[in-house]
Amino acid sequence: MAIIIDPTKRVLVQGITGREGMARTRLMKDYGTQVVAGVTPGKGGGAVEGVPVYDTVLEARENAGDIDISVLFIPAPLVRSAALESLAAGVKLLVIVPDRVPLYDVMEIAAEADRLGAAFVGPNTLGVLSPGNGVLGMIGGQAARAREWFYPGPVGITSRSGGMTTSTAYYLAKAGMGLSTFVHVGGDSIVGMPHAHVLKRFEADPQTELVVLFGEIGTSQEEEAAALIQSGGFTKPVVAYIGGKAAKSGTRFSHAGAIIEGERGAYATKVERLREAGVTLVESFSDIPAAAAQVLGVGKSYSIPPASTPAARGNDMDDKSLHWTTAITQIQPNEIRLRGYRIDELMGRISLSQTIYLALAGDLPTPEVGALLDAIFVSSIDHGATPPSTLAARTVASTGAPLNAALAAGLLSINQHHGGAIEDSMRMIQRGLAQASAGQPLEEAAAALAADYRSQKKRLPGFGHRVHTADPRTSRLLELATTANVAADGVAMLRALEAELAKGGKPLPANVDGAIAALLVDLNLPPELANAFFMIARLPGLVAQVYEEKTRQRPMRQIHPSDHDYDGVPPRELP
Numbered sequence: 001m002a003i004i005i006d007p008t009k010r011v012l013v014q015g016i017t018g019r020e021g022m023a024r025t026r027l028m029k030d031y032g033t034q035v036v037a038g039v040t041p042g043k044g045g046g047a048v049e050g051v052p053v054y055d056t057v058l059e060a061r062e063n064a065g066d067i068d069i070s071v072l073f074i075p076a077p078l079v080r081s082a083a084l085e086s087l088a089a090g091v092k093l094l095v096i097v098p099d100r101v102p103l104y105d106v107m108e109i110a111a112e113a114d115r116l117g118a119a120f121v122g123p124n125t126l127g128v129l130s131p132g133n134g135v136l137g138m139i140g141g142q143a144a145r146a147r148e149w150f151y152p153g154p155v156g157i158t159s160r161s162g163g164m165t166t167s168t169a170y171y172l173a174k175a176g177m178g179l180s181t182f183v184h185v186g187g188d189s190i191v192g193m194p195h196a197h198v199l200k201r202f203e204a205d206p207q208t209e210l211v212v213l214f215g216e217i218g219t220s221q222e223e224e225a226a227a228l229i230q231s232g233g234f235t236k237p238v239v240a241y242i243g244g245k246a247a248k249s250g251t252r253f254s255h256a257g258a259i260i261e262g263e264r265g266a267y268a269t270k271v272e273r274l275r276e277a278g279v280t281l282v283e284s285f286s287d288i289p290a291a292a293a294q295v296l297g298v299g300k301s302y303s304i305p306p307a308s309t310p311a312a313r314g315n316d317m318d319d320k321s322l323h324w325t326t327a328i329t330q331i332q333p334n335e336i337r338l339r340g341y342r343i344d345e346l347m348g349r350i351s352l353s354q355t356i357y358l359a360l361a362g363d364l365p366t367p368e369v370g371a372l373l374d375a376i377f378v379s380s381i382d383h384g385a386t387p388p389s390t391l392a393a394r395t396v397a398s399t400g401a402p403l404n405a406a407l408a409a410g411l412l413s414i415n416q417h418h419g420g421a422i423e424d425s426m427r428m429i430q431r432g433l434a435q436a437s438a439g440q441p442l443e444e445a446a447a448a449l450a451a452d453y454r455s456q457k458k459r460l461p462g463f464g465h466r467v468h469t470a471d472p473r474t475s476r477l478l479e480l481a482t483t484a485n486v487a488a489d490g491v492a493m494l495r496a497l498e499a500e501l502a503k504g505g506k507p508l509p510a511n512v513d514g515a516i517a518a519l520l521v522d523l524n525l526p527p528e529l530a531n532a533f534f535m536i537a538r539l540p541g542l543v544a545q546v547y548e549e550k551t552r553q554r555p556m557r558q559i560h561p562s563d564h565d566y567d568g569v570p571p572r573e574l575p
Contacts, residue, residue: 002130003181003201009134012060012067013038014082015074016048019369020524024073025049030143033134037064057089071095071136075489075524077434079123080105087112095136096122102434106190113192120192121185126162130181139166139184141340153178154207155292158198159214160185163327168214168288175289180208195225199234210237210296212288217244217267226273238279239291242270328359353377356536360529368484375480376519379473379512380534382541386561389413393542397549398556410542411535419538423530425462425517432493446496462514463501473512481519490521
């Protein structure tokens with residue numbers, strides 16, 4: 001048996017035609033999850049991985065039959081309307097994968113779910129996995145690897161960290177303990193199924209004999225779990241680890257919900273309450289397998305493999321308080337894995353742009369998206385000697401400074417008014433989409449957004465250019481995005497804003513920053529990474545500029561930003 005997901009559950013995927021929707025539908029189906037339908041408004045009539053696609057949840061239910069669970073892979077501003085649509089159609093469980101869902105939207109979803117007797121996991125969750133039963137969301141990585149690593153058994157997991165959910169499951173399984181279900185409750189301050197709710201489900205599950213709880217500072221989830229245990233609402237043994245011991249009040253620890261506010265959510269309070277409730281607390285994450293084995297009475301010596309412990313990395317790491325985790329790269333003798341993939345197997349099989357995306361986003365993009373990323377990086381590789389970053393890099397290079405110092409000067413010059421417009425443009429587009437998701441037509445949302453910027457006498461980031469009246473890179477990127485089936489709401493909002501600005505009589509077309517911002521919105525990437533795409537793109541151009549400065553110009557010269565001539569090869573065409 002399992003909680004939340006089993007082979008009988010009929011699953012819907014909202015946002016199935018997006019990049020994540022397609023990839024995770026493949027994962028869920030490969031693992032045996034019964035995915036019966038998908039929904040993307042305006043894309044009805046097609047299919048993804050053999051799953052029929054409909055325009056609405058109601059249409060999906062009418063054609064595919066009853067739906068037990070809906071998994072949401074859609075932009076955060078659109079989650080509220082999609083979740084309420086599923087609840088209204090009678091779906092009783094939602095798995096809300098996106099992060100940064102507006103707080104009041106989550107509260108409205110929670111109120112409606114409670115009214116209808118429904119529930120949801122997340123937001124900001126990797127999902128749920130029950131070995132041998134099914135997967136919901138994006139947890140487990142690949143179906144083949146999930147089958148290899150995880151097998152059925154008596155241990156359940158409830159965790160506030162996505163990466164640590166799978167890490168905890170992996171090390172427990174490696175130590176010989178099978179798993180009933182592991183649940184990433186979500187990293188936000190308000191989630192639909194916090195620890196206490198998950199524990200209630202584990203209480204009713206005969207397969208689960210013990211629960212491992214991975215907690216963090218912030219919120220009152222762990223205290224509520226302790227109260228449930230003390231009240232007799234959960235009677236099975238619990239082994240718990242609480243992250244964020246060293247965090248001070250007001251500091252955020254990894255996730256949006258992991259922040260101490262005064263004494264609320266403090267490490268010591270959580271530990272004290274859990275201990276009073278009879279929970280077995282461990283000081284280090286590496287102690288979880290041994291503690292779980294002892295509580296189960298398995299009678300073996302369990303621990304994380306020595307190569308993964310702090311002690312194996314040198315005497316300076318012996319203090320368990322220094323132990324930390326990373327979800328990016330795993331290093332073992334003769335093996336390097338990036339986000340789970342062997343680097344030597346990636347070499348020659350995927351492009352550099354796909355690899356960059358893997359490192360930043362955590363999963364491989366499709367070849368079509370990889371080609372679009374190539375175009376994004378090419379579009380911003382260089383823009384002559386006039387940008388501040390190039391002038392800074394060449395000026396420092398002229399002093400005789402080494403390459404790394406000159407490049408650092410160039411990168412440090414990328415800020416709000418140069419190269420930093422992509423993040424601001426992304427946030428503006430997302431704001432417009434949030435207004436549209438609240439029921440305002442797209443064109444009206446764009447008009448309101450533009451009017452707000454005008455009233456503040458602020459330029460709309462991502463529009464206009466000091467050199468180009470029509471940035472040639474913009475149209476090409478949007479054309480490639482359409483070909484790659486990426487252009488969606490972000491591009492639509494960019495076009496709506498462009499049309500609104502043209503009403504003034506003087507067109508102000510989107511520039512390359514605006515185009516990249518719209519595409520990153522449609523790729524569901526966080527705004528915090530937006531400017532990194534410009535920096536990564538511009539770095540090779542800066543290398544070329546610095547090298548030319550060192551090899552063609554005299555040291556310590558005065559550099560004029562525009563009074564120079566081009567003497568390179570004449571215009572040429574691709575073969």
